[in-house]
Amino acid sequence: MFACRKFLKNHFVAIAAIGAVCIFSAFMPIRTNEAKSAHPLEVGIAGYTFAKFDLDKSIAMMKRLGVHYLSVKEIHLPLNSSQETIDAAMAKFKAADINVYTVGVIYMKTKEAVDLAFSYAKKCGVTMIVGVPNYDLLDYAEEKVKEYNIRLAIHNHGPEDALYPGPKDVYDRIKNRDARMGLCIDIGHATRAGYSADKAVKDFKDRLFDLHIKDVSIAAKDGKAIEIGRGVINFPALVKALNKIGYKGICSIEFEKDMTDPLAGIAESIGYFKGVAATEE
Protein backbone atom coordinates (compact mmCIF):
# COMPACT_ATOMS: atom_id res chain seq x y z
CA MET A 1 0.00 0.00 0.00
CA PHE A 2 2.88 2.27 0.77
CA ALA A 3 4.21 1.74 -2.72
CA CYS A 4 0.79 2.43 -4.15
CA ARG A 5 0.33 5.59 -2.13
CA LYS A 6 3.78 6.64 -3.17
CA PHE A 7 2.88 5.92 -6.81
CA LEU A 8 -0.27 7.99 -6.50
CA LYS A 9 1.54 10.74 -4.61
CA ASN A 10 4.38 10.83 -7.06
CA HIS A 11 2.04 10.84 -10.01
CA PHE A 12 -0.69 13.03 -8.58
CA VAL A 13 0.46 16.13 -10.36
CA ALA A 14 0.87 14.20 -13.59
CA ILE A 15 -2.59 12.61 -13.27
CA ALA A 16 -4.15 15.96 -12.37
CA ALA A 17 -2.43 17.51 -15.35
CA ILE A 18 -3.68 14.70 -17.58
CA GLY A 19 -7.19 15.31 -16.27
CA ALA A 20 -6.89 19.02 -16.91
CA VAL A 21 -5.67 18.41 -20.46
CA CYS A 22 -8.56 16.04 -21.09
CA ILE A 23 -11.13 18.51 -19.76
CA PHE A 24 -9.47 21.26 -21.79
CA SER A 25 -9.57 19.06 -24.90
CA ALA A 26 -13.26 18.37 -24.40
CA PHE A 27 -13.99 22.09 -24.46
CA MET A 28 -11.79 22.88 -27.44
CA PRO A 29 -13.98 23.79 -30.39
CA ILE A 30 -14.03 21.01 -32.96
CA ARG A 31 -14.34 23.00 -36.17
CA THR A 32 -15.71 21.36 -39.27
CA ASN A 33 -16.04 22.94 -42.66
CA GLU A 34 -19.71 22.14 -42.78
CA ALA A 35 -20.54 23.98 -39.56
CA LYS A 36 -21.60 27.52 -40.36
CA SER A 37 -22.31 30.24 -37.85
CA ALA A 38 -25.93 31.22 -37.45
CA HIS A 39 -24.84 34.81 -38.08
CA PRO A 40 -22.06 34.91 -40.67
CA LEU A 41 -20.09 38.14 -40.41
CA GLU A 42 -21.15 40.68 -43.02
CA VAL A 43 -18.58 42.95 -44.64
CA GLY A 44 -19.40 46.58 -45.37
CA ILE A 45 -17.58 49.75 -46.38
CA ALA A 46 -17.09 52.87 -44.30
CA GLY A 47 -17.70 55.70 -46.78
CA TYR A 48 -14.49 57.57 -45.92
CA THR A 49 -12.68 54.82 -47.84
CA PHE A 50 -13.98 56.47 -51.03
CA ALA A 51 -13.17 60.03 -49.97
CA LYS A 52 -11.44 60.72 -53.29
CA PHE A 53 -14.32 59.44 -55.44
CA ASP A 54 -17.82 60.61 -56.22
CA LEU A 55 -20.97 58.66 -55.45
CA ASP A 56 -21.17 56.87 -58.81
CA LYS A 57 -17.54 55.75 -58.78
CA SER A 58 -17.92 54.59 -55.17
CA ILE A 59 -20.96 52.51 -56.09
CA ALA A 60 -19.11 51.03 -59.08
CA MET A 61 -16.25 49.95 -56.81
CA MET A 62 -18.62 48.42 -54.28
CA LYS A 63 -20.33 46.43 -57.00
CA ARG A 64 -17.02 45.10 -58.23
CA LEU A 65 -16.01 44.24 -54.64
CA GLY A 66 -19.30 42.46 -54.06
CA VAL A 67 -20.05 44.49 -50.93
CA HIS A 68 -23.66 45.25 -50.03
CA TYR A 69 -23.44 47.36 -46.85
CA LEU A 70 -22.37 50.99 -46.65
CA SER A 71 -21.91 53.55 -43.93
CA VAL A 72 -22.59 56.72 -45.93
CA LYS A 73 -20.17 59.59 -45.41
CA GLU A 74 -21.29 63.18 -45.96
CA ILE A 75 -18.62 63.53 -48.67
CA HIS A 76 -20.99 61.55 -50.88
CA LEU A 77 -24.25 62.85 -49.48
CA PRO A 78 -23.98 66.21 -47.66
CA LEU A 79 -25.61 66.54 -44.24
CA ASN A 80 -27.81 69.42 -45.40
CA SER A 81 -29.16 67.54 -48.41
CA SER A 82 -32.86 67.83 -49.16
CA GLN A 83 -35.12 64.80 -48.83
CA GLU A 84 -35.27 64.66 -52.63
CA THR A 85 -31.48 64.54 -52.99
CA ILE A 86 -31.26 61.87 -50.32
CA ASP A 87 -34.04 59.84 -51.93
CA ALA A 88 -32.27 59.99 -55.28
CA ALA A 89 -29.01 58.77 -53.72
CA MET A 90 -30.81 56.00 -51.86
CA ALA A 91 -32.44 54.89 -55.10
CA LYS A 92 -28.98 54.60 -56.67
CA PHE A 93 -27.76 52.51 -53.75
CA LYS A 94 -30.82 50.30 -53.91
CA ALA A 95 -30.38 49.76 -57.64
CA ALA A 96 -26.82 48.60 -56.92
CA ASP A 97 -28.06 46.25 -54.16
CA ILE A 98 -26.32 48.37 -51.53
CA ASN A 99 -27.90 48.64 -48.09
CA VAL A 100 -27.13 51.94 -46.37
CA TYR A 101 -27.08 50.66 -42.80
CA THR A 102 -25.73 53.76 -41.09
CA VAL A 103 -24.31 57.25 -41.67
CA GLY A 104 -21.03 58.68 -40.47
CA VAL A 105 -18.58 59.35 -39.09
CA ILE A 106 -20.38 62.62 -38.15
CA TYR A 107 -18.64 65.08 -35.84
CA MET A 108 -20.90 66.89 -33.37
CA LYS A 109 -19.31 69.94 -31.82
CA THR A 110 -22.51 71.96 -31.35
CA LYS A 111 -26.18 71.32 -30.54
CA GLU A 112 -26.96 72.31 -34.12
CA ALA A 113 -24.61 69.61 -35.38
CA VAL A 114 -26.39 67.03 -33.20
CA ASP A 115 -29.76 68.20 -34.55
CA LEU A 116 -28.49 68.04 -38.13
CA ALA A 117 -27.04 64.55 -37.67
CA PHE A 118 -30.29 63.10 -36.36
CA SER A 119 -32.47 64.84 -38.90
CA TYR A 120 -30.13 63.63 -41.68
CA ALA A 121 -30.18 60.07 -40.35
CA LYS A 122 -33.96 60.12 -40.27
CA LYS A 123 -34.13 61.42 -43.86
CA CYS A 124 -31.72 58.65 -44.87
CA GLY A 125 -33.95 56.09 -43.19
CA VAL A 126 -31.17 54.59 -41.10
CA THR A 127 -31.51 53.46 -37.49
CA MET A 128 -27.94 54.28 -36.42
CA ILE A 129 -25.48 57.14 -36.58
CA VAL A 130 -21.73 56.71 -36.24
CA GLY A 131 -20.64 59.88 -34.56
CA VAL A 132 -18.24 61.82 -32.39
CA PRO A 133 -20.11 64.12 -30.00
CA ASN A 134 -18.20 66.48 -27.74
CA TYR A 135 -18.42 65.43 -24.08
CA ASP A 136 -20.69 68.36 -23.20
CA LEU A 137 -23.14 67.25 -25.89
CA LEU A 138 -23.60 63.70 -24.65
CA ASP A 139 -26.69 64.59 -22.61
CA TYR A 140 -28.21 66.35 -25.58
CA ALA A 141 -27.28 63.52 -27.95
CA GLU A 142 -28.94 61.07 -25.56
CA GLU A 143 -32.14 63.13 -25.68
CA LYS A 144 -32.04 62.92 -29.49
CA VAL A 145 -31.42 59.16 -29.39
CA LYS A 146 -34.64 58.83 -27.37
CA GLU A 147 -36.58 61.34 -29.46
CA TYR A 148 -35.67 59.74 -32.82
CA ASN A 149 -35.19 56.15 -31.63
CA ILE A 150 -31.93 56.19 -33.59
CA ARG A 151 -28.87 54.54 -32.08
CA LEU A 152 -25.62 56.47 -31.71
CA ALA A 153 -22.38 54.51 -32.12
CA ILE A 154 -19.49 56.65 -30.92
CA HIS A 155 -16.27 56.22 -32.88
CA ASN A 156 -12.77 56.18 -31.33
CA HIS A 157 -9.98 57.87 -33.21
CA GLY A 158 -6.59 56.91 -31.76
CA PRO A 159 -3.96 58.40 -29.45
CA GLU A 160 -4.04 61.87 -31.06
CA ASP A 161 -7.81 62.23 -30.46
CA ALA A 162 -8.53 64.54 -27.52
CA LEU A 163 -12.04 63.07 -27.02
CA TYR A 164 -12.06 59.34 -27.71
CA PRO A 165 -8.58 57.87 -28.26
CA GLY A 166 -9.64 54.29 -27.51
CA PRO A 167 -12.91 52.36 -27.14
CA LYS A 168 -12.80 52.50 -23.32
CA ASP A 169 -12.94 56.30 -23.53
CA VAL A 170 -16.25 55.86 -25.32
CA TYR A 171 -17.56 53.06 -23.16
CA ASP A 172 -16.95 54.79 -19.86
CA ARG A 173 -18.98 57.78 -21.03
CA ILE A 174 -22.00 55.85 -22.33
CA LYS A 175 -22.22 52.70 -20.21
CA ASN A 176 -24.77 54.23 -17.84
CA ARG A 177 -26.75 55.97 -20.56
CA ASP A 178 -29.61 54.85 -22.78
CA ALA A 179 -28.94 51.38 -24.21
CA ARG A 180 -29.14 52.86 -27.70
CA MET A 181 -25.83 54.65 -27.10
CA GLY A 182 -22.85 52.47 -27.91
CA LEU A 183 -19.62 52.05 -29.81
CA CYS A 184 -18.34 51.91 -33.34
CA ILE A 185 -14.94 50.43 -32.54
CA ASP A 186 -12.29 51.48 -35.02
CA ILE A 187 -9.92 48.58 -34.53
CA GLY A 188 -6.98 50.33 -36.19
CA HIS A 189 -7.17 53.40 -33.99
CA ALA A 190 -7.91 51.20 -30.96
CA THR A 191 -4.77 49.17 -31.67
CA ARG A 192 -2.71 52.34 -31.99
CA ALA A 193 -4.20 53.42 -28.64
CA GLY A 194 -3.04 50.17 -27.02
CA TYR A 195 -6.33 48.28 -27.04
CA SER A 196 -6.32 45.04 -29.02
CA ALA A 197 -9.25 44.45 -31.37
CA ASP A 198 -10.33 41.11 -29.93
CA LYS A 199 -10.14 42.35 -26.34
CA ALA A 200 -12.13 45.49 -27.19
CA VAL A 201 -14.87 43.43 -28.83
CA LYS A 202 -15.19 41.21 -25.78
CA ASP A 203 -14.86 43.99 -23.19
CA PHE A 204 -17.50 46.23 -24.75
CA LYS A 205 -19.77 43.61 -26.28
CA ASP A 206 -22.94 44.91 -24.61
CA ARG A 207 -22.61 48.24 -26.42
CA LEU A 208 -20.87 47.20 -29.63
CA PHE A 209 -23.01 48.48 -32.52
CA ASP A 210 -20.57 48.87 -35.41
CA LEU A 211 -16.98 48.12 -36.41
CA HIS A 212 -14.47 49.87 -38.64
CA ILE A 213 -12.03 47.19 -39.65
CA LYS A 214 -8.56 47.84 -41.04
CA ASP A 215 -4.98 46.92 -40.26
CA VAL A 216 -2.07 49.00 -38.97
CA SER A 217 1.66 48.57 -39.46
CA ILE A 218 2.53 48.80 -35.75
CA ALA A 219 0.53 48.90 -32.50
CA ALA A 220 1.62 52.43 -31.63
CA LYS A 221 0.66 56.00 -32.38
CA ASP A 222 2.76 56.04 -35.54
CA GLY A 223 1.09 52.92 -36.96
CA LYS A 224 0.14 53.40 -40.59
CA ALA A 225 -2.87 52.11 -42.52
CA ILE A 226 -2.07 48.90 -44.39
CA GLU A 227 -3.93 46.10 -46.17
CA ILE A 228 -5.72 43.76 -43.75
CA GLY A 229 -3.46 40.80 -43.08
CA ARG A 230 -0.22 42.70 -43.64
CA GLY A 231 -0.22 44.49 -40.30
CA VAL A 232 -0.23 43.61 -36.62
CA ILE A 233 -3.92 43.08 -35.88
CA ASN A 234 -4.80 39.50 -35.03
CA PHE A 235 -7.80 38.86 -37.28
CA PRO A 236 -8.32 35.20 -36.37
CA ALA A 237 -8.60 36.34 -32.73
CA LEU A 238 -10.93 39.19 -33.69
CA VAL A 239 -13.24 36.92 -35.67
CA LYS A 240 -13.21 34.37 -32.89
CA ALA A 241 -14.22 37.12 -30.45
CA LEU A 242 -16.99 38.38 -32.76
CA ASN A 243 -18.37 34.87 -33.12
CA LYS A 244 -18.13 34.35 -29.37
CA ILE A 245 -20.17 37.44 -28.55
CA GLY A 246 -22.60 36.67 -31.40
CA TYR A 247 -21.94 39.98 -33.14
CA LYS A 248 -24.79 40.76 -35.51
CA GLY A 249 -23.58 44.11 -36.83
CA ILE A 250 -21.56 44.89 -39.95
CA CYS A 251 -17.77 44.77 -40.25
CA SER A 252 -17.05 47.83 -42.36
CA ILE A 253 -13.69 48.17 -44.04
CA GLU A 254 -12.21 51.64 -43.69
CA PHE A 255 -9.17 51.64 -45.94
CA GLU A 256 -6.99 54.71 -45.61
CA LYS A 257 -3.98 53.78 -47.77
CA ASP A 258 -3.57 54.54 -51.50
CA MET A 259 -6.70 56.65 -51.25
CA THR A 260 -6.55 57.81 -54.87
CA ASP A 261 -6.19 54.20 -56.09
CA PRO A 262 -7.59 52.05 -53.28
CA LEU A 263 -9.38 49.22 -55.10
CA ALA A 264 -6.65 46.56 -54.88
CA GLY A 265 -6.00 47.28 -51.21
CA ILE A 266 -9.68 47.19 -50.32
CA ALA A 267 -10.09 43.95 -52.28
CA GLU A 268 -7.14 42.31 -50.53
CA SER A 269 -8.49 43.48 -47.16
CA ILE A 270 -11.97 42.14 -47.85
CA GLY A 271 -10.55 38.87 -49.14
CA TYR A 272 -8.43 38.38 -46.04
CA PHE A 273 -11.25 39.15 -43.64
CA LYS A 274 -13.66 36.85 -45.49
CA GLY A 275 -11.04 34.09 -45.56
CA VAL A 276 -10.55 34.32 -41.82
CA ALA A 277 -14.30 34.48 -41.24
CA ALA A 278 -14.96 31.45 -43.47
CA THR A 279 -12.42 29.43 -41.53
CA GLU A 280 -13.39 30.49 -38.02
CA GLU A 281 -17.08 29.73 -38.58
Added chain:
Amino acid sequence: MFACRKFLKNHFVAIAAIGAVCIFSAFMPIRTNEAKSAHPLEVGIAGYTFAKFDLDKSIAMMKRLGVHYLSVKEIHLPLNSSQETIDAAMAKFKAADINVYTVGVIYMKTKEAVDLAFSYAKKCGVTMIVGVPNYDLLDYAEEKVKEYNIRLAIHNHGPEDALYPGPKDVYDRIKNRDARMGLCIDIGHATRAGYSADKAVKDFKDRLFDLHIKDVSIAAKDGKAIEIGRGVINFPALVKALNKIGYKGICSIEFEKDMTDPLAGIAESIGYFKGVAATEE
Protein backbone atom coordinates in the same frame (compact mmCIF):
# COMPACT_ATOMS: atom_id res chain seq x y z
CA MET B 1 1.39 -4.14 -3.32
CA PHE B 2 -1.65 -6.30 -4.16
CA ALA B 3 -3.94 -3.34 -3.63
CA CYS B 4 -1.74 -1.30 -5.83
CA ARG B 5 -1.70 -3.95 -8.52
CA LYS B 6 -5.48 -4.17 -8.24
CA PHE B 7 -5.77 -0.40 -8.51
CA LEU B 8 -3.59 -0.42 -11.57
CA LYS B 9 -5.51 -3.36 -13.04
CA ASN B 10 -8.89 -1.80 -12.34
CA HIS B 11 -7.81 1.50 -13.72
CA PHE B 12 -5.73 0.22 -16.57
CA VAL B 13 -8.34 0.91 -19.22
CA ALA B 14 -9.00 4.37 -17.83
CA ILE B 15 -5.31 5.16 -17.61
CA ALA B 16 -4.74 3.77 -21.08
CA ALA B 17 -7.63 5.87 -22.36
CA ILE B 18 -6.25 8.95 -20.65
CA GLY B 19 -2.90 8.17 -22.18
CA ALA B 20 -4.43 7.73 -25.61
CA VAL B 21 -6.30 11.02 -25.33
CA CYS B 22 -3.12 12.71 -24.21
CA ILE B 23 -1.16 11.29 -27.11
CA PHE B 24 -3.98 12.28 -29.46
CA SER B 25 -4.03 15.76 -27.91
CA ALA B 26 -0.30 16.03 -28.36
CA PHE B 27 -0.74 15.44 -32.08
CA MET B 28 -3.75 17.71 -32.44
CA PRO B 29 -2.64 21.06 -33.72
CA ILE B 30 -2.95 23.43 -30.78
CA ARG B 31 -3.55 26.66 -32.61
CA THR B 32 -2.58 29.78 -30.80
CA ASN B 33 -2.27 33.08 -32.49
CA GLU B 34 1.43 33.04 -31.82
CA ALA B 35 1.99 29.50 -33.04
CA LYS B 36 2.91 29.45 -36.70
CA SER B 37 3.26 26.40 -38.87
CA ALA B 38 6.83 25.28 -39.46
CA HIS B 39 6.07 25.67 -43.15
CA PRO B 40 3.60 28.51 -43.64
CA LEU B 41 1.96 28.32 -47.04
CA GLU B 42 3.63 30.63 -49.53
CA VAL B 43 1.58 32.42 -52.16
CA GLY B 44 2.93 32.85 -55.68
CA ILE B 45 1.64 33.89 -59.09
CA ALA B 46 1.27 31.72 -62.16
CA GLY B 47 2.54 33.93 -64.99
CA TYR B 48 -0.50 33.38 -67.21
CA THR B 49 -2.37 35.65 -64.80
CA PHE B 50 -0.48 38.55 -66.40
CA ALA B 51 -0.99 37.40 -69.99
CA LYS B 52 -2.17 40.86 -71.04
CA PHE B 53 0.80 42.70 -69.49
CA ASP B 54 4.49 42.98 -70.24
CA LEU B 55 7.24 41.94 -67.85
CA ASP B 56 7.67 45.34 -66.19
CA LYS B 57 3.96 45.83 -65.56
CA SER B 58 3.71 42.28 -64.21
CA ILE B 59 6.57 42.92 -61.80
CA ALA B 60 4.97 46.21 -60.70
CA MET B 61 1.71 44.37 -59.91
CA MET B 62 3.52 41.65 -57.98
CA LYS B 63 5.33 44.25 -55.90
CA ARG B 64 2.06 45.94 -55.06
CA LEU B 65 0.50 42.59 -54.18
CA GLY B 66 3.46 41.71 -51.96
CA VAL B 67 4.03 38.39 -53.75
CA HIS B 68 7.56 37.00 -54.00
CA TYR B 69 7.18 33.77 -55.99
CA LEU B 70 6.54 33.49 -59.71
CA SER B 71 6.04 30.69 -62.20
CA VAL B 72 7.36 32.41 -65.34
CA LYS B 73 5.25 32.04 -68.47
CA GLU B 74 6.87 32.24 -71.91
CA ILE B 75 4.64 35.23 -72.71
CA HIS B 76 7.02 37.23 -70.53
CA LEU B 77 10.22 35.36 -71.34
CA PRO B 78 10.11 33.40 -74.62
CA LEU B 79 11.30 29.80 -74.61
CA ASN B 80 13.97 30.48 -77.23
CA SER B 81 15.48 33.42 -75.32
CA SER B 82 19.25 33.67 -75.17
CA GLN B 83 21.04 33.23 -71.87
CA GLU B 84 21.68 36.99 -71.86
CA THR B 85 17.99 37.83 -72.25
CA ILE B 86 17.10 35.37 -69.51
CA ASP B 87 19.80 36.73 -67.22
CA ALA B 88 18.51 40.27 -67.73
CA ALA B 89 14.96 39.21 -66.88
CA MET B 90 16.15 37.29 -63.83
CA ALA B 91 18.05 40.37 -62.65
CA LYS B 92 14.81 42.36 -62.88
CA PHE B 93 12.96 39.75 -60.84
CA LYS B 94 15.73 39.65 -58.26
CA ALA B 95 15.73 43.43 -57.93
CA ALA B 96 11.97 43.23 -57.21
CA ASP B 97 12.54 40.49 -54.62
CA ILE B 98 10.74 37.97 -56.82
CA ASN B 99 11.88 34.35 -56.74
CA VAL B 100 11.29 32.55 -60.04
CA TYR B 101 10.64 29.09 -58.63
CA THR B 102 9.47 27.39 -61.82
CA VAL B 103 8.58 27.94 -65.47
CA GLY B 104 5.37 27.09 -67.28
CA VAL B 105 2.86 25.98 -68.17
CA ILE B 106 4.90 24.65 -71.14
CA TYR B 107 3.17 22.43 -73.71
CA MET B 108 5.30 19.60 -75.11
CA LYS B 109 3.90 18.08 -78.27
CA THR B 110 7.24 17.10 -79.86
CA LYS B 111 10.65 15.87 -78.72
CA GLU B 112 12.02 19.27 -79.73
CA ALA B 113 9.53 20.96 -77.40
CA VAL B 114 10.69 18.74 -74.54
CA ASP B 115 14.32 19.58 -75.33
CA LEU B 116 13.53 23.28 -75.48
CA ALA B 117 11.61 23.23 -72.18
CA PHE B 118 14.45 21.59 -70.27
CA SER B 119 17.16 23.73 -71.84
CA TYR B 120 15.07 26.84 -71.05
CA ALA B 121 14.51 25.74 -67.46
CA LYS B 122 18.23 25.17 -67.04
CA LYS B 123 19.03 28.62 -68.46
CA CYS B 124 16.44 30.09 -66.04
CA GLY B 125 18.12 28.29 -63.15
CA VAL B 126 14.92 26.65 -61.94
CA THR B 127 14.64 23.11 -60.62
CA MET B 128 11.09 22.47 -61.83
CA ILE B 129 9.04 22.77 -65.01
CA VAL B 130 5.25 22.92 -65.04
CA GLY B 131 4.36 21.20 -68.27
CA VAL B 132 1.92 19.25 -70.39
CA PRO B 133 3.74 16.51 -72.33
CA ASN B 134 1.85 14.37 -74.82
CA TYR B 135 1.48 10.79 -73.59
CA ASP B 136 3.95 9.45 -76.19
CA LEU B 137 6.58 11.88 -74.89
CA LEU B 138 6.42 10.82 -71.25
CA ASP B 139 9.30 8.34 -71.66
CA TYR B 140 11.40 10.99 -73.34
CA ALA B 141 10.46 13.62 -70.75
CA GLU B 142 11.46 11.18 -68.00
CA GLU B 143 14.88 10.78 -69.65
CA LYS B 144 15.27 14.56 -69.60
CA VAL B 145 14.19 14.76 -65.95
CA LYS B 146 17.05 12.38 -65.13
CA GLU B 147 19.54 14.07 -67.45
CA TYR B 148 18.89 17.59 -66.13
CA ASN B 149 17.81 16.69 -62.58
CA ILE B 150 14.88 19.04 -63.11
CA ARG B 151 11.46 18.03 -61.80
CA LEU B 152 8.47 17.95 -64.12
CA ALA B 153 5.09 18.89 -62.62
CA ILE B 154 2.34 17.95 -65.06
CA HIS B 155 -0.63 20.30 -65.12
CA ASN B 156 -4.27 19.21 -65.47
CA HIS B 157 -6.57 21.31 -67.57
CA GLY B 158 -10.21 20.36 -66.98
CA PRO B 159 -12.92 18.31 -68.69
CA GLU B 160 -12.21 19.69 -72.18
CA ASP B 161 -8.54 18.61 -72.04
CA ALA B 162 -7.93 15.47 -74.12
CA LEU B 163 -4.72 14.64 -72.21
CA TYR B 164 -5.06 15.53 -68.52
CA PRO B 165 -8.59 16.59 -67.54
CA GLY B 166 -8.05 15.92 -63.82
CA PRO B 167 -5.14 15.25 -61.50
CA LYS B 168 -5.73 11.49 -61.47
CA ASP B 169 -5.11 11.45 -65.22
CA VAL B 170 -1.67 12.84 -64.45
CA TYR B 171 -0.99 10.69 -61.40
CA ASP B 172 -1.82 7.39 -63.07
CA ARG B 173 0.71 8.13 -65.82
CA ILE B 174 3.61 9.15 -63.58
CA LYS B 175 3.16 7.21 -60.34
CA ASN B 176 5.55 4.45 -61.44
CA ARG B 177 8.04 6.80 -63.03
CA ASP B 178 11.03 8.69 -61.65
CA ALA B 179 10.14 10.39 -58.35
CA ARG B 180 10.95 13.75 -59.93
CA MET B 181 7.83 13.46 -62.11
CA GLY B 182 4.75 14.77 -60.36
CA LEU B 183 1.76 17.08 -60.45
CA CYS B 184 0.95 20.74 -60.60
CA ILE B 185 -2.66 20.45 -59.54
CA ASP B 186 -4.82 23.18 -61.01
CA ILE B 187 -7.57 23.17 -58.42
CA GLY B 188 -10.03 25.06 -60.60
CA HIS B 189 -9.78 22.69 -63.53
CA ALA B 190 -9.69 19.72 -61.11
CA THR B 191 -12.94 20.93 -59.54
CA ARG B 192 -14.54 21.32 -62.96
CA ALA B 193 -13.40 17.77 -63.70
CA GLY B 194 -15.14 16.49 -60.56
CA TYR B 195 -12.13 16.20 -58.26
CA SER B 196 -12.27 18.37 -55.13
CA ALA B 197 -9.14 20.34 -54.30
CA ASP B 198 -8.65 18.98 -50.78
CA LYS B 199 -9.17 15.38 -51.88
CA ALA B 200 -6.73 15.78 -54.77
CA VAL B 201 -4.06 17.19 -52.47
CA LYS B 202 -4.41 14.25 -50.08
CA ASP B 203 -4.74 11.56 -52.76
CA PHE B 204 -1.67 12.66 -54.72
CA LYS B 205 0.44 14.06 -51.90
CA ASP B 206 3.48 11.94 -52.73
CA ARG B 207 3.81 13.55 -56.14
CA LEU B 208 2.40 17.02 -55.46
CA PHE B 209 5.03 19.55 -56.58
CA ASP B 210 3.05 22.69 -57.40
CA LEU B 211 -0.43 24.17 -57.15
CA HIS B 212 -2.41 26.59 -59.29
CA ILE B 213 -5.01 28.05 -56.99
CA LYS B 214 -8.15 29.81 -58.15
CA ASP B 215 -11.89 29.53 -57.65
CA VAL B 216 -14.68 28.50 -60.01
CA SER B 217 -18.34 29.48 -60.08
CA ILE B 218 -19.65 25.90 -60.27
CA ALA B 219 -18.10 22.44 -59.99
CA ALA B 220 -18.87 21.51 -63.59
CA LYS B 221 -17.38 21.92 -67.05
CA ASP B 222 -19.03 25.32 -67.47
CA GLY B 223 -17.58 26.68 -64.22
CA LYS B 224 -16.10 30.13 -64.74
CA ALA B 225 -13.04 31.75 -63.14
CA ILE B 226 -13.97 33.87 -60.13
CA GLU B 227 -12.25 35.56 -57.21
CA ILE B 228 -11.09 33.07 -54.56
CA GLY B 229 -13.76 32.87 -51.89
CA ARG B 230 -16.66 33.71 -54.20
CA GLY B 231 -16.86 30.30 -55.83
CA VAL B 232 -17.44 26.71 -54.81
CA ILE B 233 -13.95 25.55 -53.77
CA ASN B 234 -13.63 24.82 -50.07
CA PHE B 235 -10.45 26.71 -49.17
CA PRO B 236 -10.49 25.94 -45.44
CA ALA B 237 -10.57 22.23 -46.38
CA LEU B 238 -7.81 22.74 -48.95
CA VAL B 239 -5.54 24.55 -46.50
CA LYS B 240 -6.23 21.94 -43.86
CA ALA B 241 -5.24 19.23 -46.36
CA LEU B 242 -2.07 21.11 -47.34
CA ASN B 243 -1.07 21.49 -43.71
CA LYS B 244 -1.87 17.84 -43.07
CA ILE B 245 0.40 16.61 -45.84
CA GLY B 246 3.07 19.16 -44.89
CA TYR B 247 3.05 20.78 -48.33
CA LYS B 248 6.25 22.72 -48.85
CA GLY B 249 5.62 23.98 -52.38
CA ILE B 250 4.16 27.29 -53.53
CA CYS B 251 0.43 28.06 -53.89
CA SER B 252 0.37 30.08 -57.09
CA ILE B 253 -2.68 32.13 -57.93
CA GLU B 254 -3.77 31.78 -61.53
CA PHE B 255 -6.46 34.39 -62.02
CA GLU B 256 -8.29 34.16 -65.33
CA LYS B 257 -11.07 36.71 -64.89
CA ASP B 258 -10.89 40.41 -65.83
CA MET B 259 -7.60 39.66 -67.54
CA THR B 260 -7.15 43.20 -68.84
CA ASP B 261 -7.76 44.65 -65.37
CA PRO B 262 -7.01 41.82 -62.93
CA LEU B 263 -5.35 43.57 -59.98
CA ALA B 264 -8.40 43.85 -57.68
CA GLY B 265 -9.43 40.24 -58.33
CA ILE B 266 -5.93 38.91 -57.72
CA ALA B 267 -5.67 40.99 -54.55
CA GLU B 268 -9.00 39.71 -53.23
CA SER B 269 -7.96 36.14 -54.07
CA ILE B 270 -4.61 36.47 -52.33
CA GLY B 271 -6.22 38.11 -49.33
CA TYR B 272 -8.78 35.33 -48.98
CA PHE B 273 -6.22 32.56 -49.29
CA LYS B 274 -3.90 34.24 -46.78
CA GLY B 275 -6.79 34.79 -44.39
CA VAL B 276 -7.71 31.12 -44.50
CA ALA B 277 -4.06 30.07 -44.16
CA ALA B 278 -3.49 32.40 -41.19
CA THR B 279 -6.49 30.90 -39.43
CA GLU B 280 -5.81 27.24 -40.19
CA GLU B 281 -2.21 27.42 -39.01
